[in-house]
Amino acid sequence: MKIKIAQFGLGPIGIETLKLIATKPWAEIVGGVDIDPKKVGLSLAELTGIAALESSRVYSSFEELLQKNRPDVVLHTSVSRMNQVFPQLEPIVRAGVSVVSSCEELLFPQLKEPALAKQLDELCRKHGARVLGTGVNPGYVMDTLAVCLTGVCRNVEKIEIERVVNASLRRLPLQKKIGSGLDPDEFRKLFRENKMGHVGLVESLALVAHCLNWKIGDIKETCEPIIAPNDIQTEFLEVKKGLTCGIHHRAEAAVNGETKLTLDLKMYLDAKDPRDAVKVYGDPPINAVLHGGVHGDRATVAALVNAVPTVLKANPGLLLMTDIAVPRVS
Amino acid sequence: MKIKIAQFGLGPIGIETLKLIATKPWAEIVGGVDIDPKKVGLSLAELTGIAALESSRVYSSFEELLQKNRPDVVLHTSVSRMNQVFPQLEPIVRAGVSVVSSCEELLFPQLKEPALAKQLDELCRKHGARVLGTGVNPGYVMDTLAVCLTGVCRNVEKIEIERVVNASLRRLPLQKKIGSGLDPDEFRKLFRENKMGHVGLVESLALVAHCLNWKIGDIKETCEPIIAPNDIQTEFLEVKKGLTCGIHHRAEAAVNGETKLTLDLKMYLDAKDPRDAVKVYGDPPINAVLHGGVHGDRATVAALVNAVPTVLKANPGLLLMTDIAVPRVS
Numbered sequence: 001m002k003i004k005i006a007q008f009g010l011g012p013i014g015i016e017t018l019k020l021i022a023t024k025p026w027a028e029i030v031g032g033v034d035i036d037p038k039k040v041g042l043s044l045a046e047l048t049g050i051a052a053l054e055s056s057r058v059y060s061s062f063e064e065l066l067q068k069n070r071p072d073v074v075l076h077t078s079v080s081r082m083n084q085v086f087p088q089l090e091p092i093v094r095a096g097v098s099v100v101s102s103c104e105e106l107l108f109p110q111l112k113e114p115a116l117a118k119q120l121d122e123l124c125r126k127h128g129a130r131v132l133g134t135g136v137n138p139g140y141v142m143d144t145l146a147v148c149l150t151g152v153c154r155n156v157e158k159i160e161i162e163r164v165v166n167a168s169l170r171r172l173p174l175q176k177k178i179g180s181g182l183d184p185d186e187f188r189k190l191f192r193e194n195k196m197g198h199v200g201l202v203e204s205l206a207l208v209a210h211c212l213n214w215k216i217g218d219i220k221e222t223c224e225p226i227i228a229p230n231d232i233q234t235e236f237l238e239v240k241k242g243l244t245c246g247i248h249h250r251a252e253a254a255v256n257g258e259t260k261l262t263l264d265l266k267m268y269l270d271a272k273d274p275r276d277a278v279k280v281y282g283d284p285p286i287n288a289v290l291h292g293g294v295h296g297d298r299a300t301v302a303a304l305v306n307a308v309p310t311v312l313k314a315n316p317g318l319l320l321m322t323d324i325a326v327p328r329v330s
Numbered sequence: 331m332k333i334k335i336a337q338f339g340l341g342p343i344g345i346e347t348l349k350l351i352a353t354k355p356w357a358e359i360v361g362g363v364d365i366d367p368k369k370v371g372l373s374l375a376e377l378t379g380i381a382a383l384e385s386s387r388v389y390s391s392f393e394e395l396l397q398k399n400r401p402d403v404v405l406h407t408s409v410s411r412m413n414q415v416f417p418q419l420e421p422i423v424r425a426g427v428s429v430v431s432s433c434e435e436l437l438f439p440q441l442k443e444p445a446l447a448k449q450l451d452e453l454c455r456k457h458g459a460r461v462l463g464t465g466v467n468p469g470y471v472m473d474t475l476a477v478c479l480t481g482v483c484r485n486v487e488k489i490e491i492e493r494v495v496n497a498s499l500r501r502l503p504l505q506k507k508i509g510s511g512l513d514p515d516e517f518r519k520l521f522r523e524n525k526m527g528h529v530g531l532v533e534s535l536a537l538v539a540h541c542l543n544w545k546i547g548d549i550k551e552t553c554e555p556i557i558a559p560n561d562i563q564t565e566f567l568e569v570k571k572g573l574t575c576g577i578h579h580r581a582e583a584a585v586n587g588e589t590k591l592t593l594d595l596k597m598y599l600d601a602k603d604p605r606d607a608v609k610v611y612g613d614p615p616i617n618a619v620l621h622g623g624v625h626g627d628r629a630t631v632a633a634l635v636n637a638v639p640t641v642l643k644a645n646p647g648l649l650l651m652t653d654i655a656v657p658r659v660s
Binding site (some may be wrong): 020023073136140144145147148149150151152153154156211212239271280282283284285286287288290291292294295298299300301302303305306315321323324325326327328 | 616621651
């Protein structure tokens with residue numbers, strides 16, 4: 001019995017997700033959902049270039065898709081905020097269909113939207129559905145992996161999590177997202193206006209604290225531009241010396257006044273020694289480095305697709321990555 | 331509500347486990363079980379030096395303990411083989427009590443004792459109990475962690491897992507277990523007689539293959555002595571140049587004739603660059619190194635104790651480390 005999957009959101013990530021699902025022998029694609037009128041009615045073959053998807057179509061809503069074919073799981077890649085995602089997920093969950101979503105705040109929605117999280121969890125349990133937010137970051141390198149690394153510790157005093165991404169190797173959208181070419185003051189203004197910075201960093205922190213049963217106070221956040229030390233040329237754009245070539249976003253939290261948890265994310269052009277590192281100050285100590293780092297563009301859709309079989313084995317509810325079985329390639 | 335725990339097996343590891351449990355606010359120790367008549371009847375305070383355990387006693391059997399106090403979980407540290415562990419676990423499971431065990435073969439008992447594994451799983455489901463085999467190795471660094479690292483891969487071609495332990499930093503039993511001071515030919519003879527080598531290495535391999543849905547053929551195993559390049563002096567013993575100072579145990583498996591999975595374990599005196607490393611040849615590739623490695627003596631009891639709350643949240647059955655929620659410090 002194959003798992004029937006529908007893809008909600010047919011932007012670049014959604015298309016990539018579909019292409020990966022199409023390679024999995026355990027999966028069957030039953031359709032797509034997008035609000036873009038230019039896409040509605042097309043076949044998924046036209047959108048992805050995969051001929052085998054000729055009979056799967058794009059619908060303008062989940063309800064419309066449901067009338068044709070009932071998926072077991074909806075793969076959801078559209079918005080980043082819990083209050084935006086809730087109305088999109090509600091009809092899916094009410095139909096008893098499970099969801100794996102790339103929505104960043106859904107990684108740990110209890111942080112910013114505890115009431116909505118509670119409501120979604122109750123809906124899931126009532127209708128027998130599961131909802132999970134995941135991805136590579138948030139979802140894995142700065143949260144789930146760090147939690148997993150504490151599994152062989154007798155106790156943990158402090159955790160430092162670091163991710164360094166060489167944005168020169170990434171696609172244009174990521175190079176833009178990190179503020180490449182911006183005047184540094186403009187960058188800082190955008191962060192103050194909540195328009196710059198890595199969405200999900202504080203959710204990663206909150207998830208780790210939750211798993212370790214640490215009652216943290218306020219999360220301290222800083223986000224500074226990284227300044228180009230010389231002119232930088234990428235495949236897609238050019239940044240003059242002195243302008244922004246990346247982002248340094250940091251979040252930390254304390255327990256009883258002592259800093260316990262630090263997440264430090266640098267994504268910038270021409271970054272040296274890209275890596276994902278987790279340092280656990282504990283007994284025994286753990287000093288883990290994923291040399292080269294985990295490539296975000298390649299890994300994000302993998303994290304989503306890999307979670308599908310695992311989520312379906314879990315009990316109904318609003319799930320956390322750390323509630324379900326250990327991640328693995330599907 | 332605290333989790334009531336009984337300790338089955340009161341050798342050095344069992345005592346260490348008790349000491350760690352005694353530090354956990356969520357746990358209550360209700361007694362111990364050991365067949366050693368010198369221990370039966372003693373209080374756990376006498377065995378551990380922890381005064382708070384004055385009222386907990388050592389019983390000669392689980393049945394006897396059960397008449398006094400019903401645990402939620404038995405922490406089991408006695409034997410290494412599934413056929414030895416089965417008769418010890420059967421009465422516990424029949425009482426509906428869950429088990430976390432250090433038995434190496436129990437990490438993946440389906441490999442060598444599929445019939446016993448099936449029987450144990452059925453007993454668990456019938457009586458509402460859970461059984462898990464875990465530890466640091468097997469149980470974590472060469473299996474669960476490797477599986478977890480594939481969670482952000484679109485596909486995986488091959489995995490190489492390596493552990494290098496500096497046995498000079500470990501206790502005397504480990505220094506002896508790796509054959510320190512043996513004539514190399516005597517070492518090889520002992521391996522052929524199944525009396526030398528790391529119990530659990532093939533179970534780790536089989537667990538990873540199981541999670542990745544790889545249908546492997548026979549597991550190829552080699553185990554060679556590491557020869558002392560000069561006289562070596564540890565805190566506990568001396569090894570002359572030319573004699574055995576450690577073990578190099580390797581297991582590999584192929585799918586359709588192609589080697590997919592390699593586990594390479596070196597434990598020897600004065601080992602340089604101790605580490606736990608996992609190399610995933612996949613998309614994206616993962617090159618993970620736990621620099622310094624995970625200290626086995628400290629970590630093994632942590633892995634056992636940390637699994638307790640997680641196991642109790644799982645559905646009844648014979649569980650694998652990769653069936654339950656992501657590990658974390660408890």
